[in-house]
Amino acid sequence: MASTLLLNGTLVNEGKIFEADILIANGRIERIGKDLQHVAADQTIDATGLHILPGLIDDQVHFREPGLTHKAEIYTESRAAVAGGITSFMEMPNTVPNTLTQELLQHKYDIAARNSIANYSFFMGASNDNIDEVLKTNPKNVCGVKIFMGSSTGNMLVDNQKTLEHIFSNSPTLIATHCESEEIIRANTAKAREQYGEQVPMHMHPVIRNEEACYASSSAAIALAKKTGARLHILHISTGKETLQFDNSIPLKEKKITAEACVHHLWFTDADYAEKGSLIKWNPAVKTATDREMIRKAVNENRIDVLATDHAPHTLEEKQNSYFSAPSGGPLVQHNLPALLDLYHQGVFSLEKIVEKSAHAVAELFEITNRGYIREGYQADLVVVNLNKAWEVHPSNLLYKCGWSPFEGHQFKASVEKTFVNGHLVYSDGQVIEGTTGERLLFSR
Numbered sequence: 001m002a003s004t005l006l007l008n009g010t011l012v013n014e015g016k017i018f019e020a021d022i023l024i025a026n027g028r029i030e031r032i033g034k035d036l037q038h039v040a041a042d043q044t045i046d047a048t049g050l051h052i053l054p055g056l057i058d059d060q061v062h063f064r065e066p067g068l069t070h071k072a073e074i075y076t077e078s079r080a081a082v083a084g085g086i087t088s089f090m091e092m093p094n095t096v097p098n099t100l101t102q103e104l105l106q107h108k109y110d111i112a113a114r115n116s117i118a119n120y121s122f123f124m125g126a127s128n129d130n131i132d133e134v135l136k137t138n139p140k141n142v143c144g145v146k147i148f149m150g151s152s153t154g155n156m157l158v159d160n161q162k163t164l165e166h167i168f169s170n171s172p173t174l175i176a177t178h179c180e181s182e183e184i185i186r187a188n189t190a191k192a193r194e195q196y197g198e199q200v201p202m203h204m205h206p207v208i209r210n211e212e213a214c215y216a217s218s219s220a221a222i223a224l225a226k227k228t229g230a231r232l233h234i235l236h237i238s239t240g241k242e243t244l245q246f247d248n249s250i251p252l253k254e255k256k257i258t259a260e261a262c263v264h265h266l267w268f269t270d271a272d273y274a275e276k277g278s279l280i281k282w283n284p285a286v287k288t289a290t291d292r293e294m295i296r297k298a299v300n301e302n303r304i305d306v307l308a309t310d311h312a313p314h315t316l317e318e319k320q321n322s323y324f325s326a327p328s329g330g331p332l333v334q335h336n337l338p339a340l341l342d343l344y345h346q347g348v349f350s351l352e353k354i355v356e357k358s359a360h361a362v363a364e365l366f367e368i369t370n371r372g373y374i375r376e377g378y379q380a381d382l383v384v385v386n387l388n389k390a391w392e393v394h395p396s397n398l399l400y401k402c403g404w405s406p407f408e409g410h411q412f413k414a415s416v417e418k419t420f421v422n423g424h425l426v427y428s429d430g431q432v433i434e435g436t437t438g439e440r441l442l443f444s445r
Contacts (some may be wrong), residue, residue, distance in 0.1 A: 002042040009047030027423035037395040055087025055381030057362040067096025080399035085383035093125025119438035139173035168230040179217035206285035238284035240294025278326040341414035381425040
C-alpha cells in the first residue's frame, strides 16, 4: 500500500491547532512531527496554508439501501460523504425491508463491504416484536440499536411500554432514539386539517411536530434510561427546551445519557420555510431562531455531545408534493463540514469544537476503535480543508443520487480539498477517486 507524506499542514486535533507533518503508511498514521520533509514516501503532498482534521464520523445517515434505491445507494451516498470530509458513517434501519433481523443487518454490511468508499456501521432496528433479534446484536461490531419513539418515516414505531422497558433493560449496546410523541403529533395534525384541509402549508410543520411533542418523548426516554440504567443516545435535538435536560458537569466517558444535534437544526429556522418549503421538511422539524441559538449554545457548553447530518434523501419529485405527501428528510453529507466551517467563520463554533463534536466525541461516545483522532497508530482517516476557498453549491457539483440540495445557490466560505480513508486518497480537488472500499467500524466495548 502506498505511503503518503503530508507536509506543512495546520492540524486541528484534541483541542489544539498546530503545524506538523504527517506520514501515512499501511493505512495508518505512522508519524506526526515538524521535521519529516526528508522521510521517504511514495507520494508527498504540500499542505501549506491548509488545515488537516480527523475525518468526520457521522452517527446518523439514511442511505436507503436496500429497497429505496431510487432515492440513494450506499455507493452514491458514500461518495458524497467523502467529498464532504465524512470518512465513517452509521446508517439507520428504516430501509425496505426494515433492518429487524440479524440476517437483514448482515445483508447491509455485505453491500457496504462491496460498495462503500467510506467506513461503515449499521444500526440494528427495534420494533414492538423483535426483542429476540435485538438481543443478538454484537456490541463489538455493530454501532447500536435504533428505536423510533415516534414513527417519523417507515413503520418502526415502538410504542409498547413493556417492550421499551425490556429493550432499555437488556440491550447489549447503546440505544439511539428518535424522540417525538406520536400522540401529540396526531392531535396537532387533526387541528391543522380542521384549519387547512389537505392543503396544510409547510410552515405548519414545526407547529404540528412542535416542542411539546419532542420534549414529551425525549424526557420519557431519559426517565426510562435512568430507571433501567440503559446507555441512551438521543438523536437530532431540535428544541432549546430539550437541551436543558442534558448534563455537562461530567466527562463524556462517564455519561450514560448523551445527545446529538444535526446541521439543519444549527443552520435553518422556521423563517426559511417561506423560501425553502418542503426542502427543509425534516423530522423533527426545523423550529425557531431561539431554538437554533439554544442548540448552538448547548453544543458549545457540552450539553450536546456530537454533531451529525441525519442525511435522508428523497427525489425532488417526491419532495415537491403537498404537505401530507411530501416526505421528511433531505441530503446533507456533502455539505455538513462546509456548513460547520461557515459557522466557524461566523464565530458560532471554533475549529476545535467542530472537530471535537464531529470526530473525537463520536469516537468516544460509540467507543470506536482507533479512529476519530490524529494519533500515531490510528487509522489514517483525514480531511484537508481550505478555510478560505469559496465555492457555490450548484446542481453540477452535487454527488447525491437525488440530485438536489437545500443549500443550492449558497456560497460556502471553505472547501474540502482532500479526504483520506484508511490511508487511501479517496477525494482530491473536486474528484472522487474510485478503487478502494472502506472498512467496517469496530467498537472497544
